[in-house]
Amino acid sequence: MSAGARVAGVGVLTGWGEGVGALPPDARVAAGGRAVIALGRPALDGERFRRATRECLLGVAAVHAMLREADLGRDAIRGERTALLFVTAGAYGASNVEFIVAGGIVGAGGASAGRSEGGLAQERRGIVGAGGASAGRSEGGLAQERRGSVSALHFPYTAPSALAGEVAIEFGLTGAYVILIGGAPATVDALWQAGRLLAEGRCERALVVAVETFEECETLWRRARWALPAPLVEAAACALLVAGDAPAAYRAVAAAGPLEAAAEARAGRTLAAAPLIALALARAAGEGAARITGTWRGRTAGIELEISGQTARV
C-alpha cells in the first residue's frame, strides 16, 4: 500500500485548444470582450454516443487527452482497480435546460423570454407547451400532461452521473467513484479523495475528471456576471493519479496559491477544471510537486501533490 499519490498525466481541453500550450498569455485580452469561449462538441465515433450530451462527450474526450499526454493506451486504465472522480460546477446545466424547455416544463412565455435574452437552448428547443407550467404539483403529477418531445433517455442524461457513466462505459471503469458538484475547491476535494483511495489500497489508479460548459446557458451565467466576471472558458480536463511516495497534503480550508491565479490568468474562468489546468501547468513546467488551490463561494481548499516528470515544456 502506498503512502501517497502522484500525478502521472493531465489532459486539458479548453476553448483555446488542447493542452496548456494552447492557452494564451492573458485570457482576458485574448477573449476580446467575449463572455464565453466555447469548446465545441467533440467528434467521437460510435452509435453509442448518438444520444450523449456534449458534456458527456467532453468527459470522454478529456480522458483521451490525458492518455495522449501521458502516452498511455486505454487498456492502462480499464477495470475495477481504477477509481473515477468527476467534478463540475454546472456542466449539467445544458441538459437540464434542454429537458425543461423540450419537456414543456416551463410555459411558452418563460422559454421565449429566455431565448429573447440571448438564446437559451435556441437550437435545441422542443415543443414548449403553453399548458406545461400548470401541470405540476397542483395536479399531482404529470400523467395528464403532453409528453412534449422528450424521449425516455432524455431524463437520465440530465443527471451529472450520466457523464461519469459515459466515461465509465467508454473506458471500462468499474471501480470506486465519487461525483462532487462545485467549483475549484470541489476538484481539490476530489484530488484528496483520489489520494485516499490510493493510500488505502481501494484502487491502483484514479481519474479525476472535470468538465465545465457554459455556451447553452450563457444567458443564465451572464446574470451572475457580478460574481463570475468573464471570460468563462469551457474546459474538460482529466488527471491520472497513481500511487506515490509523498502523502497528498490536503487542507480543507486553505489560502489561495499562485498556481490558482496563474491558471485563471492563462485560461480564464474554468471553475472546476481550474485545479487540473494548474496541475497541467506545473507538470508542463517540470515541477516535481505542486500546491494546488481552488476558490469558490468563499471557500478555498488546497492540496500538495507529487508530479511525475514530463519532458515537454510550455
Added chain:
Amino acid sequence: MGRGGEIRKLPPVAAGVRSRAAALLVAAAADLCSRARLDAAPERIAVVVGTALGGVEELERALECDRTARRALDALYDAPAHALAGWLGARGPALTVSVACASGATALGVGADLLREDAADLVVAGGYDILCRFVLRGFDVLRSLTRERVRPFDRRRSGLLLGEGAGLLLLARERDARGPRLGRLLGHGSASDGSHVAAPDPEGRGLDAAIRAALTAADVVPRDLDFVSAHGTGTPVNDRIETAVLRRVLGPRAEAIPVNSIKGALGHTMGAAAALEAIMCLLAAREGLIPPTAGYEEPDPACGLDYVPGACRAARPRLMLSTSLGFGGCNAALVLEGA
C-alpha cells in the same frame, strides 16, 4: 399528493434561505440541532450532502420568470449545501455529492473520510431532494412511475412513486462523540457498473462490488450481518437484480436475515433515500423494531428473501447493510452498527 409524496408545509426557516430545497435541508438541520450539539469550531464543521437534483427547481424559475442573479446561482446543484453551511455557521468544507439516487450513501462515506483525514471534527452529512416538475416529468417519461401502489419485491410490483425529504446525521470521530449516539458507520463502498447510463447492469456487478468493498472496509463478513436495508424501488428490474446480488454476495446469510425497503412507505426520495435508510437502520437497532416493507404482500419467485411483510418485526439488529443504486450505473453500500 397525487403520484408524488410532497411535503405540504415546511417549517419556517431563517431569512436568506431562498429555495425550497435549501428550506427542506435547513428544516432537517434544525431537527438535528434540536437533538445534538454542534460543539466544534466553525471551521472544523463540515457539511456533506447528497442530492440527485440540487437546485433544479430554481432553474425552472430562472427560465420561467425570475431573472435575478441570485436565482441563477441558486440553480446550481451545490447551492443548497452552501445555504445549509451558512445557516449552521459551518465554515469547513461544504461538499455536494451527486451520484443520482446513491447520493445519500456516498455523502455519508465522504463525510466519514473527512473525519478520518482530520479535515473536520464534526460533519453534518446526509441527503435531500425535493419534488418539482422536472423530476416528476422525468420519471414519467421513463415510465418508471406506478399507477398503483409501490410494492417493493412483490410479484405485482410495477414501479416507484417519488417522495421528497431530507435526512441528516451528525458524524464525529469515536473519541470526540458527545452525548448519546445512534451507532457507527463502519464502512462504505462504491462501484460503477460501466454498462448503461439509464439501466442497472443486468448482473448487478457494480452493486456486487460496492457491497464487497463496504464489507471489506468495515471488516465485516456476511455471516455477521443481521439486517439489510435494500434500495428496493419497486420496479420490476431493480428488485430482481438486487435480490440476486444479495444472494450472491451474502450467500446463505441472505436467506436468513430480514431485508426491507422503506420506499413503499416514503416513496423514492432520491438523494435523501440512503440517508433516510441509514437513519432507519440505526433507529431499528435502538428501538428493537425493523419496519416492514409496505406494499409487499405477494411473494415473487424471483425475489425470495424475507422482506418483512405486514408489520414491524421485533428484532434488534446490530450489524446492518444498506444498498443504493442510481442513474449512470452508480452503486453504493454502507455497513452500519447500532449503538
